[in-house]
Every structure is written in structure tokens, then in C-alpha cells.
Amino acid sequence: ETGVTQTPRHLVMGMTNKKSLKCEQHLGHNAMYWYKQSAKKPLELMFVYNFKEQTENNSVPSRFSPECPNSSHLFLHLHTLQPEDSALYLCASSQDGGSGANVLTFGAGSRLTVL
């Protein structure tokens, strides 16, 4: 496989459930990102990992918990979510988190619905 792969593509969960989103990149990149995309709103950066170290946490509620076991895999653990958390969650990777052109390669996203 090539590029950035996200699973599951669709997820419906209740507010008391625990679930995880998975992201895998096969590009040899060293930085990985979680973004939230809501309709008609700008992309919201949630977390950044650079060389497996978390370098960014944009005041994300603790019900979202990221995990980066290696530079190819990124998880987003979900617990006691709210209906307003329903959105498309996009994973992205880039060569590194530095100052070059740093083009992002995105996955197709996980569409989350919280009931």
C-alpha cells in the first residue's frame, strides 16, 4: 500500500463508548498529524507528532487521546465523546515538521458520528 491509510472510514458511536481511529503511512515521513474537519469550517489541527514525539496539542479535550507508537502509525483514542465531536477526522503526514515546503499528504479520513 502507498500513501496514508485511515481506518475505519466510518464510525458511529454512543457517548459512553470507547473507540480508536487508526492511521498508517507508507511514505517514510517523520511527522504525523490529526486534523478535525467540520462542514464549512477551516481544518482544525489537533495533534502533531514529529519523530514520534508529540510537539503540538492544540487545547484538545482529554476525551481525545493520541498515540504514536512509531513514525508510521498514529492512533486517536476516543472516549465519552459529545455529539459536537461528530466530524471528519483527517490524518496527514509530512517529511518532517520543520521549515521546508513541508507538503502534507492526507488520508481520506474517518467520518465519526456521535449519537
Add this chain to the structure above:
Amino acid sequence: GQNIDQPTEMTATEGAIVQINCTYQTSGFNGLFWYQQHAGEAPTFLSYNVLDGLEEKGRFSSFLSRSKGYSYLLLKELQMKDSASYLCAVRDSNYQLIWGAGTKLIIKP
């Protein structure tokens, strides 16, 4: 605060030319990106401008004026497959990406 403005939606005709504008107010500037996102798919990189002027890539061109805080994406010879959302993003002085809300482009036959 930091802000990126782009039109919410535009409509154009197959075979025509369309220009999607993006204006920005950010803390510093370290490059401007355009991404294309088809419905239900991943955003994909289109162009990167860091110096003033026009960058051409086939049917797509991107222009930047740093003094005006302005960019546009120009799409020529429109095809139905160009129906998508176009996202503008600016990297600020801290190398953080600031995103616009995207422009949904509808192509009609």
C-alpha cells in the same frame, strides 16, 4: 487574530476559466498552499507559493502577492472532475498552517 478568507462557493461552466481568491492576515508569512479535496476524499496538494508571482502547473496556476496578503488559484479549461473544494492555507512565522474554510467549486456542463 489570524484569518484566511475565501469564497464559500463558486459555480463555473465546463471549458471556462475560474479564479478562486484567498486573502490572509497572519502573524508572519512562510508560504501559501492550495489543496484540492473531492467530496469524501483526502485533500491533495496542488501548489505552493513563497515568492510573489505566478506559478503555472498545467491547467492550474497560483498567484501570490505578499504585500497585499492575496493569492488566487486559476483553473483553465475546466473539466467536470474539477468539481471539488479548494483549500487555501498559509504558514505563519511559527510555521503553523492557518487554513481557510475552503471554496466549493461546482462545474456545470
